Amino acid sequence: MALGLEAKLGDSVLTTQLDVVVNWGRQYSLWPMVFGTACCAIEFMSAAASQHDISRWGAEVVRFSPRQADLMLVCGTISYKQAPILKRIYEQMPEPKWVVAMGACASSGGVYDNYCTVQGIDEIIPVDVYISGCPPRPEAVLDALMKIQDQIKGESVLEDRHKDFKGILD
Amino acid sequence: MNTKALELIQGAFPEVPCETSIDSVVLTVQPDELEKTLTKLKKDPTLDFGLLLDVTAIDYLDYPQKSNIRFYVVYTIRNWKENLVVQVRIPVNDPEVGIPTASHIWDSANWGERETYDQYGINFQGHPDLRRILNHWQFEGHPLRKDYKIDARQVCYESDSLEKEIKARLATKGIDELTLKDINTEIMFLNIGPSHPATHGAIRILSALDGETVVANVNEIGYLHRGFEKTAEDRTYNQIIPLTDRLNYCSSLMNNVAFVKAVESWMGIEITERAQFMRVVLSEFYRALDHLVCLAALFVDMGGLTNYWYLYNEKEAAYDLISRLCGARLTSSFTRVGGMYRDFYEGWEIDMENQLKAIEKGVADSLTLVAKNRIVHDRSQNICCISPETALSYGFTGPNLRASGVPFDLRKDNPYYNYEAFDFSIPVGSNGDIYDRIMVRFEEIFQSISVIRQAMKMIPAGPVNIHDNKVTLPAKDKVYDNIEGLAGHFKLIFEGVKTPAGEWYDSFEAANGELGFHFVSDGSGKPYKCKVRPPCFYTMGGFHEMVEGEMIADAVINLSSINIIGGELDR
Numbered sequence: 106m107a108l109g110l111e112a113k114l115g116d117s118v119l120t121t122q123l124d125v126v127v128n129w130g131r132q133y134s135l136w137p138m139v140f141g142t143a144c145c146a147i148e149f150m151s152a153a154a155s156q157h158d159i160s161r162w163g164a165e166v167v168r169f170s171p172r173q174a175d176l177m178l179v180c181g182t183i184s185y186k187q188a189p190i191l192k193r194i195y196e197q198m199p200e201p202k203w204v205v206a207m208g209a210c211a212s213s214g215g216v217y218d219n220y221c222t223v224q225g226i227d228e229i230i231p232v233d234v235y236i237s238g239c240p241p242r243p244e245a246v247l248d249a250l251m252k253i254q255d256q257i258k259g260e261s262v263l264e265d266r267h268k269d270f271k272g273i274l275d
Numbered sequence: 276m277n278t279k280a281l282e283l284i285q286g287a288f289p290e291v292p293c294e295t296s297i298d299s300v301v302l303t304v305q306p307d308e309l310e311k312t313l314t315k316l317k318k319d320p321t322l323d324f325g326l327l328l329d330v331t332a333i334d335y336l337d338y339p340q341k342s343n344i345r346f347y348v349v350y351t352i353r354n355w356k357e358n359l360v361v362q363v364r365i366p367v368n369d370p371e372v373g374i375p376t377a378s379h380i381w382d383s384a385n386w387g388e389r390e391t392y393d394q395y396g397i398n399f400q401g402h403p404d405l406r407r408i409l410n411h412w413q414f415e416g417h418p419l420r421k422d423y424k425i426d427a428r429q430v431c432y433e434s435d436s437l438e439k440e441i442k443a444r445l446a447t448k449g450i451d452e453l454t455l456k457d458i459n460t461e462i463m464f465l466n467i468g469p470s471h472p473a474t475h476g477a478i479r480i481l482s483a484l485d486g487e488t489v490v491a492n493v494n495e496i497g498y499l500h501r502g503f504e505k506t507a508e509d510r511t512y513n514q515i516i517p518l519t520d521r522l523n524y525c526s527s528l529m530n531n532v533a534f535v536k537a538v539e540s541w542m543g544i545e546i547t548e549r550a551q552f553m554r555v556v557l558s559e560f561y562r563a564l565d566h567l568v569c570l571a572a573l574f575v576d577m578g579g580l581t582n583y584w585y586l587y588n589e590k591e592a593a594y595d596l597i598s599r600l601c602g603a604r605l606t607s608s609f610t611r612v613g614g615m616y617r618d619f620y621e622g623w624e625i626d627m628e629n630q631l632k633a634i635e636k637g638v639a640d641s642l643t644l645v646a647k648n649r650i651v652h653d654r655s656q657n658i659c660c661i662s663p664e665t666a667l668s669y670g671f672t673g674p675n676l677r678a679s680g681v682p683f684d685l686r687k688d689n690p691y692y693n694y695e696a697f698d699f700s701i702p703v704g705s706n707g708d709i710y711d712r713i714m715v716r717f718e719e720i721f722q723s724i725s726v727i728r729q730a731m732k733m734i735p736a737g738p739v740n741i742h743d744n745k746v747t748l749p750a751k752d753k754v755y756d757n758i759e760g761l762a763g764h765f766k767l768i769f770e771g772v773k774t775p776a777g778e779w780y781d782s783f784e785a786a787n788g789e790l791g792f793h794f795v796s797d798g799s800g801k802p803y804k805c806k807v808r809p810p811c812f813y814t815m816g817g818f819h820e821m822v823e824g825e826m827i828a829d830a831v832i833n834l835s836s837i838n839i840i841g842g843e844l845d846r
Binding site for chain 1: 423429583
């Protein structure tokens with residue numbers, strides 16, 4: 106039984122919370138910015154191609170301009186040479202934004218425990234979801250996308266995200 | 276051993292000590308004789324070593340046999356017509372002083388020597404642009420020196436502006452600082468990458484434009500430098516195979532084959548017939564897949580997205596076969612020193628034949644869109660040409676060199692795994708433009724499919740691994756049931772396959788060209804040094820020759836037409 110405004114005006118009005126309606130919109134229209142550097146980017150290509158079809162989750166509008174994107178997918182190894190660029194591109198994305206570290210290299214450096222490889226991109230930018238695998242299967246990318254969607258569901262438009270993050274380049 | 280090469284070289288340089296290592300002749304030359312020797316090797320018509328394959332150095336600091344000289348620089352040079360390889364070794368008394376440059380003899384020495392400087396800190400006197408190439412500009416020290424700790428990480432806080440380099444390049448075109456300040460000159464600088472969809476990975480291209488025309492171009496690479504060579508020094512030979520997957524990740528299995536082939540040829544291992552045929556079938560299959568990805572991405576850049584679905588979907592479908600075979604989609608790790616990880620699964624022939632048919636259909640569909648397409652022709656014919664002489668001088672190999680009309684292919688010129696028994700042809704281009712590079716790749720897909728079908732008919736039954744308990748693991752029932760098997764298993768896993776001490780270079784025709792490995796072994800189960808000769812690296816070194824004078828939009832499709840793969844480019 107409807108209460109309040111809905112009881113008076115019937116089906117023509119729907120009341121909800123601002124957070125719920127905004128998050129619903131954000132969840133199903135994520136625009137990924139693919140920061141593809143290595144092998145994982147090839148698996149992202151598979152996730153985007155016909156068979157796995159990322160558009161089933163409303164995230165097929167792949168933007169290479171960070172200014173038009175809200176989901177950063179870091180696909181591949183990040184070297185120290187690349188790190189300042191990753192940080193700058195992250196900063197160019199407007200809030201709210203989410204970051205997925207795809208694969209072992211982006212999550213932890215992977216097999217490359219050496220002088221040139223950043224041991225996980227969370228040393229530079231905040232990360233929301235990590236995907237394991239070297240490289241992960243496309244299904245794992247889709248799983249991460251659903252995890253981000255779940256996370257967005259629980260967020261509030263009033264709160265800033267990751268305000269206190271401090272990486273090695275800050 | 277190549278006796279013909281040894282006689283030829285010994286005859287040409289009677290006073291220089293010569294030895295052989297597998298197929299190559301090794302000359303040891305003092306720095307003051309270097310320029311004369313290299314010039315003779317290239318210019319003398321009886322020698323005609325036109326292709327400088329690679330430049331590297333060796334640091335003997337920890338080598339068991341001590342010598343007074345710590346560093347040697349090695350130039351690996353090929354005469355592709357006669358199938359001769361020469362390695363010129365030069366002792367370096369003082370790395371700060373270094374040795375004379377070879378960059379005026381071969382253009383490919385420019386990048387090769389820069390890498391040697393970056394990784395080993397060896398100076399090349401007279402080099403036009405000696406600065407770091409793989410590591411970032413704030414890096415201190417030289418990582419491939421034996422006294423550099425593998426985990427000594429150095430943070431880079433800021434990207435290099437490249438301002439000095441692009442201005443130097445402009446100056447070679449007659450545009451100096453004064454012209455730039457002139458109000459009537461409109462030179463615009465445009466930076467593409469390293470994170471840009473057109474760069475297919477992490478490459479940075481900085482162009483100086485006049486309108487839409489590229490006047491000068493400089494590139495920066497190394498954004499995906501992952502320390503393959505340093506990491507490999509700390510792994511057993513079989514443990515390096517998974518790392519080679521990640522060199523050219525579009526054709527991982529070819530890297531696996533190239534790597535183990537290099538190790539086996541030094542150890543004198545003759546793998547089984549079946550394993551040889553398996554390697555041919557799978558290498559050619561991956562060559563076709565590699566070209567599919569390259570062409571799919573190229574047509575996306577050109578605006579023909581439909582081709583992406585026709586071509587890439589077949590690559591995607593091929594993953595079903597590949598994952599049934601080796602358990603992974605992208606990173607196969609399918610070879611072992613002495614054979615293969617395992618045999619084909621039952622019924623693979625049917626899957627393979629279906630897959631080949633599907634690839635043929637996808638490629639044919641794409642060709643109906645492309646072959647007579649006016650837009651494709653206008654955008655690719657006579658665009659970004661490179662002459663055969665320039666391409667050879669920059670160390671181009673593979674489809675990019677063949678597109679310029681040079682029919683060099685190791686499968687024909689230095690056949691291995693019975694390639695001489697297969698009936699296939701090497702497509703060559705006539706102009707060295709983007710169109711030729713596209714069409715050479717299309718044709719190579721068909722040629723590879725033909726080789727696979729021939730090999731599938733001829734493949735013999737039998738074991739896929741040799742029986743040698745110093746090389747291949749014993750069968751599992753032996754490991755579980757008796758102590759010799761168990762001990763042998765542990766020993767091989769922990770110590771690795773031991774190679775005789777020495778140095779050698781061996782190469783393989785990968786999808787992008789000559790993929791070579793230069794090893795130094797100290798007799799243990801781990802390589803003392805493992806240097807990759809990546810085909811992409813030298814192709815990228817000649818990029819500016821192709822795009823200067825062309826439109827900026829053509830530079831983008833030119834980059835996709837030469838198929839630069841970051842993992843292999845930067846290692």
